[in-house]
Structure formats: C-alpha cells, structure tokens
Amino acid sequence: xxxxxxxxxSTPLDVDLATKSVQEADVGGIVVFLGTTRAEKNxxxxxxxxxxxxxxxxxxLAQMRKLADLAYEKWPVGELALLHRVGRVRVKEPSxxxxxxxxxxxxxxxxxxxxxDELKKxxxxxxxxxxxxxxxxxxxxxx
Amino acid sequence: xxxxxxxxxSTPLDVDLATKSVQEADVGGIVVFLGTTRAEKNxxxxxxxxxxxxxxxxxxLAQMRKLADLAYEKWPVGELALLHRVGRVRVKEPSxxxxxxxxxxxxxxxxxxxxxDELKKxxxxxxxxxxxxxxxxxxxxxx
Amino acid sequence: MRVNVKLFAVLxxxxxxxxxxxxxxxxxxxxxxxxxxxxxxxxxxxxxxRVAFAVxxxxxxxxxxxxxxxxxxxxxxxxxxxx
Amino acid sequence: MRVNVKLFAVLxxxxxxxxxxxxxxxxxxxxxxxxxxxxxxxxxxxxxxRVAFAVxxxxxxxxxxxxxxxxxxxxxxxxxxxx
Numbered sequence: 001x002x003x004x005x006x007x008x009x010s011t012p013l014d015v016d017l018a019t020k021s022v023q024e025a026d027v028g029g030i031v032v033f034l035g036t037t038r039a040e041k042n043x044x045x046x047x048x049x050x051x052x053x054x055x056x057x058x059x060x061l062a063q064m065r066k067l068a069d070l071a072y073e074k075w076p077v078g079e080l081a082l083l084h085r086v087g088r089v090r091v092k093e094p095s096x097x098x099x100x101x102x103x104x105x106x107x108x109x110x111x112x113x114x115x116x117d118e119l120k121k122x123x124x125x126x127x128x129x130x131x132x133x134x135x136x137x138x139x140x141x142x143x
Numbered sequence: 144x145x146x147x148x149x150x151x152x153s154t155p156l157d158v159d160l161a162t163k164s165v166q167e168a169d170v171g172g173i174v175v176f177l178g179t180t181r182a183e184k185n186x187x188x189x190x191x192x193x194x195x196x197x198x199x200x201x202x203x204l205a206q207m208r209k210l211a212d213l214a215y216e217k218w219p220v221g222e223l224a225l226l227h228r229v230g231r232v233r234v235k236e237p238s239x240x241x242x243x244x245x246x247x248x249x250x251x252x253x254x255x256x257x258x259x260d261e262l263k264k265x266x267x268x269x270x271x272x273x274x275x276x277x278x279x280x281x282x283x284x285x286x
Numbered sequence: 287m288r289v290n291v292k293l294f295a296v297l298x299x300x301x302x303x304x305x306x307x308x309x310x311x312x313x314x315x316x317x318x319x320x321x322x323x324x325x326x327x328x329x330x331x332x333x334x335x336r337v338a339f340a341v342x343x344x345x346x347x348x349x350x351x352x353x354x355x356x357x358x359x360x361x362x363x364x365x366x367x368x369x
Numbered sequence: 370m371r372v373n374v375k376l377f378a379v380l381x382x383x384x385x386x387x388x389x390x391x392x393x394x395x396x397x398x399x400x401x402x403x404x405x406x407x408x409x410x411x412x413x414x415x416x417x418x419r420v421a422f423a424v425x426x427x428x429x430x431x432x433x434x435x436x437x438x439x440x441x442x443x444x445x446x447x448x449x450x451x452x
Contacts, residue, residue: 028181125449268366
C-alpha cells in the first residue's frame, strides 16, 4: 500500500511537521502521540540524561510500514505519520511521533494507541540508558 | 488548583506551542488531540468552508478550567493544555487542541480522550456551519 | 427583582440581541423566567423547551429560585470541540 | 552454506561486532545456527536462549531451515518507542 509518512530519522522529530502532514480537509480528529525521554534517578542517585536508540533499520522500517498499512485497513485513516528517531534522545525530546487523522476522533485515538502499543512490542529498535556519571545500560524489557 | 494552560483563543491555535507547553522532563507520554473543521458537502452539493464558534466565554472558561482540574485529579498528569478557538475556523484548521503529558502513555491517552468527550458534552460553546453559497446554520446536536 | 438574561447562538440571532433585563416577581424560578422570556421574545419561545439554563455560570435545574441580580443564561445544546 | 548474521544492541557490544559470516551445514535450522554462533562468540552465548530471530527481516521460529545467503538477525527483546 505504502500510504502515510513512515520514517526512521536521526535528527530531532518535529511535532508541527508531523501534525501538518496529516492535517487534511477530509478529517476531523487528529491524535498525535509523542514518546519522550523521561528524567529518572536510579536507586543510587544517578540521573538519566538520554536514551540512545539503535535500529535494525531495514527490518524496523518494514515493520513500521506494515503497522501503517494495517492501521489503514483497520480504521478509516485519512493520513498518518509514524516516525522513530535513532541516536541520542535527551530528556524531554521525543523518540517517536505518531500522528493519525480520521474523519471522527474515536478512530484516531484507537489507531494511534494501537500503533504505539504494537511498535513497542515488535519493532526492531533498542534503547540504552545514558546516565550522568557516564554509565550506560541496555533496556531489554522481557529479558 | 489552576494548573495547566487553559484558554479560549480567537487566533489560530498552534500545535507546536501547545505540545511544548507540556513537554516536561518528568513525563514520558504526550497525547495531543486536534479537532479540525472537516470538509463536507451537503445533499444539494453545497460545500462547507468554515465553522464559526461562539462561546459564553466566562462560563466556558470556568468549565474548561474545571475539566483540567478534574484531569489532574483523575490521572497523574504532569502538564496539560486545553485550548479552544472562537471565531471563524476554516476547513483543516483546529478549533480545539488538548495536550496531555503523563509519566506513562496509557494515562495520557485516557485523560485526553476524556477531556474532549466532556468538553463536547457540556462546555458553553456553539458552532455554526458556513457554506460556500453564503448560507449558514447553527449546529445543535440534541435539538 | 431583575435578572440579566444572556442569549447565545441561534437564540441570540433569533432575538436580535445577546442580553436583556427581565423584571420578575420575588421567588420566581428559572422555569417561570423562561415563560416570561418567551412572552417578551416570541421569536425564541418554541426553543425554550429544548434548552438548558445556567445561573451565574453554573448549570441549574428549572425549579431553581432566582435572586435579584442573577445572570440567567439560556444554553442551547452545545457543539464545541470538533468539526 | 553461509549465512550473514547480524547482531544488535547488547549482543553487538558484547561480540564487538554487528555482523559476521557463519559457515553451516546444509539444512541447518535457526536454532542450530544459534548453537554454532554461541560457540564462535562465547561472550553472547548465554543471551541466545532469550532472543528472537529474524531471517531476511521477518521473525521466524527456531525450527526454520536456513538457506545459503540468508540474513539471520539476532533480536534481543525490543524496547523502541517510549522513554
């Protein structure tokens, strides 16, 4: 199918651009999700300053493309954007932006929520915590 | 309580500004909803070009303020923005932007969805359809 | 006593005004005020069974008793938020 | 036959490389290739029971039979999307 803006990007994600890319005349509800790096302190007081994201780019992009295609099949999506950043994402910055525009808002909420949940489950992207003291650790939720 | 950015605005709403206003260090999920004027054609082929929004500003703002306060009570909201435009809102433009930031994404989705549903139900704002042929009609859903 | 009535949207347009003063007897209710309003502004009379009312910016039931100086807003079904 | 193995994240770092060629007997499965990989790269051996595998960019079960020239990716639990 190949509709929508699906990309893995190594520079800061732009919410304005993502939103405008789906802001078409035939939609009435737009839901935009941003996953941002949240400040954290671990037990011994170290502070998280960033997350480093690494992708298996060819596979991750194909998976994201498939999620986008499935969203178009499951909901009456007018336009969507599914953007994932790689590289260092500092506290407050988004690592992912998903924008979904549909004629009615319920579908936009559902489709956007579904895409971020699926993305987290299966897309070949990994993150590593970068702490203020220079230490780093990979995040592997199920391991 | 009075937290969050709650405003009725007569100039175009800015999604970038609304998002940045909630993009704090202690949040990880941000959900932004935009309600936009959707192009429509009615049975006799007339085209919708805009919606004119009118508010009972003192009451509507107090209601929006209350919705924001309730959202802070019901969910662990870090920051939120609840903005409604009044005046003429052309096709594609947003009449409302709601941005909610929470530590975890499920709460942001729920709180944002709840706020737009509640806003539509009770807030003292009305809209009038403006058609390309110059005709206009008030939208009163339950009447 | 006097209450300050506010009209919006279709009601404002039909009445040709957004605000008017209503002279009412002591102890008049919101529902009673609506009857007086319909007589004073016949153009909106047949809308008044399908509206909500707010007194001093809070929704109230029809049996609410008005007081001198109250702001009584006639609230047609709302339609804010989305296109 | 030869398959091109790709390693990511913690595995890439532990092995000190993101890619290597593995020489395998005809008919070898993904699970069998993982055993050979663990012998070749002992630093990642104890991770290999907790990973998923993709052949030519699609997730596959361990009993999948490999073919010459396949790209076999070792996929540690993913963690994309959110902070």
